[in-house]
Amino acid sequence: MAYDSENVFAKMLRGEIPCNKVYEDAFALAFHDIHPQAPVHVLVIPKGAYVSMADFSESATDQEIAGFFRAVGHVARELGVEGDGYRLLANHGVNSHQEVPHFHVHLFAGRKLGRMLAEPKN
Secondary structure, three states: OOOOOOOHHHHHHOOOOOOOEEEEOOOEEEEEOOOOOOOEEEEEEEOOOOOOHHHHHHHOOHHHHHHHHHHHHHHHHHHOOOOOOEEEEOOOOHHHOOOOOOOOEEEEEOOOOOOOOOOOOO
16 A cells, blocks of 8 residues: 555644644654543654555664654653553554554553453354
8 A cells, every 4th residue: 555645644744734742753743542542542653654564664764663662652651651551552454444544553541441352243
């Protein structure tokens, strides 16, 4: 899948669409999700044009990868969620319900989050 430079996250990175920013550095932008699924629900996106984790891990530089994941850790520390725990989630493709074709990580915290996946229906 080719990167779409008109996706909502690309527009946020260019400052065309506002976001409720939590953190920003040379490698990443973190902001509150507009439809939170937990008391703390923050998205962390790399500054580069990557569609998915597969694209990011294959095409990003070592510096971009390290900088991005350090930013994720920084955000968790700044939000004060390390003590009680948090979950990171990155969706990839249609079956995972990836809504924006720009690689991003969801950080969920603030309550017990339950099982990773729902029980399959028979």
